[in-house]
Amino acid sequence: MVDALDMTLYNPVRAEIQDTAVGYGGTQKSTALPPLPPVGYANRYASTTSTKALRFAGEYYLVVHLAAQVGDRFGDGPYGLTLRVRVGGRTQDGPGYAARSAPRGIFDVGTPDPEPEAAGTAHTVDASRSATAGGDPAMKAVAVGGIGAGSLLLTVLGAWTLTARRRAAAQIRANAQNPTA
Incomplete structure (x- = not known):
């Protein structure tokens, strides 16, 4: 038996929740991930790390990795x-x-997802709701x-270091030309 498949759930800030x-x-x-509590703002005060990681609104990522040793041992696949x-x-x-947050829209996650019961709907990301360029002139200054x-x-500091090294080199040359012993 080869350790083959790893499945990990990440939150919107790419922190691992469960694997x-x-x-x-x-x-x-x-294999299956254990049931997790709902995503909620109040989870930031949770005592467990996996629940605390479920405090962010946005898109959660499920990543599946297949180890290279599977191909070495069982051939190139395909694997279902x-x-x-x-x-x-x-x-x-x-x-x-x-x-309001400043800059506006920094914490927006786009249009709300359809309810889970609405089967067959595709999830899209609303790029127009992202933070606008420009910003506060005072912050730019x-x-x-x-x-x-x-x-x-x-x-x-670079000029000071260069000057100090040149003076030290000149002192070494002067001492070499006038030995005192």
């Missing part, structure tokens, strides 16, 4: 894979905030000033 693995010996195998995903629950509004000050500091 499972199964070996392969040439016959059909099955049936993936069944069951999602339950209903969409809920997020927490209410006292003010802070960024330019910070980058400019950092660049100036690095230039001054």
Whole structure:
């Protein structure tokens, strides 16, 4: 038996939530992730890591890996894979905030998904709801000033180091020309 298949669920910020693995010996195998609690803002206060990871709105990713050793031992395939995903629950509004986020739209996840009961609907990502370019002019000034000050500091330190090395080399040459012993 070869450790063959690894299946991992990731949240929208690519943090691992739960994983499972199964070996392969040439016959059909099955594995499943344990049932997880619903995604919710309140999960940020949960005591378990896997529940805490379910606090982000957005798209969750299920990644399936097949080990290269399977091909080495059982040939190049093809290998059949049936993936069944069951999602339950209903969409809920997020927490209410006292003010709007700045920049606007940074935490938006697009249009709400259709309810899980609506079979046959495709999920699409609304790119028009992403954060707009531009931003706050004051923040641009802070960024330019910070980058400019950092660049100036690095230039001054580089020149200071170069000058110190040249002086040290000149001192060594002078000492070599006038030995005191």
